[in-house]
Amino acid sequence: MLIATAAVLGVVVGTCVGYLVQADREPTALPPLSQPSLAQAKGPGPEPLSAAQDRQVKVDGDLRKLLLSKPSGARKGLYAAAGDGWLYVSAYAETYKYPAGAFRNLVGKREFRRAAITDWRESDEFNVEIRLVQYRQEETGTEAADAADNAYYYAQPDGDYGTDSWPIPGTGDGMAYVHKKPDTSYGVGVYSAEAHAWRGDIAMEIWIYDTKPIPKAKVLDLAKRQMERL
Known part of the structure; x- marks a missing residue:
């Protein structure tokens, strides 16, 4: 009991001494709450991007204008589904193995917005078709990336076609x-x-x-040039 009482008294006395010492000291000045004002830049603000530089303006415009132009001398293709350059959702769904399910998925979960298409023939047998498919991306924001991922998966068959693949620069x-x-x-x-x-x-x-093997350089060149337009 004596030891415990002495310990308590020691804490109390120490606390009192501390208060007395602090009370005798001069108060320490606090830093000012206000900060020095920053100098404002002079002159006009940055110019807004032009329509040619603003990608959002470009892709919200006429999507057909972003498609590659037909090569000189090329003829009308064999497979285009829309004569005016638009590929409507019903026609796009027909390109899938199960069109009815694809249609429901495109207008629902996939948030299909619109698609543009062009195609041409460079000979009687060599046919090119290019599609640009635009999504609303209001929910997850990854529909275009998901569509590409699905395409990557299905482009690699089970070996029947001896597929080679390369990244597009x-x-x-x-x-x-x-x-x-x-x-x-x-x-x-x-x-x-x-x-x-x-x-x-x-x-x-x-x-x-084509009725002949297709060179790697041909498909890579078309893909690179088309993506540069986006």
Whole structure:
């Protein structure tokens, strides 16, 4: 009991002494609450981006103008679904294996907005088709990237077509594919190549068909030039 009482008294006395010492000291001045004002930059503010520099203005305009132009001397393609350059959602759904389910998915979860299409023939057999598919991206904001991911998955078949693949320069994860074995289900051997990439809310699709093997350089060149326009 004596030891405990002495300890308590020691704490109390120490606290009192501390208060007395502090009371005898001069108060320490606090720093001012206000901060020095910053000098404002002189002259006019930055100029707004022009329509040519503002990507959002570009992609919200006429999507068909972002498609590659047909090469000189090329003829009308074989597969375009819309004569005015627009690929409507019903026609786009028909390009899937299960069109009814694709249609519901496109107008629902995938938030399809619009699609533009161009195609041409450089010979009787060599056909190119390019699609730009734009999504609203109001919920998750990744529909264009998801569409490209799905395309990457389905472009790698189970070995029947001997597919080779390469990244598309300047696109992040964009990929080009050449299928080295022809599809003979139409009674004639048809070789194919494809390329897929995305930027912002637009997914790019390129499809090439020929009765001869398709060079890697051809599909990569088309994909690179088309993505540069986005």
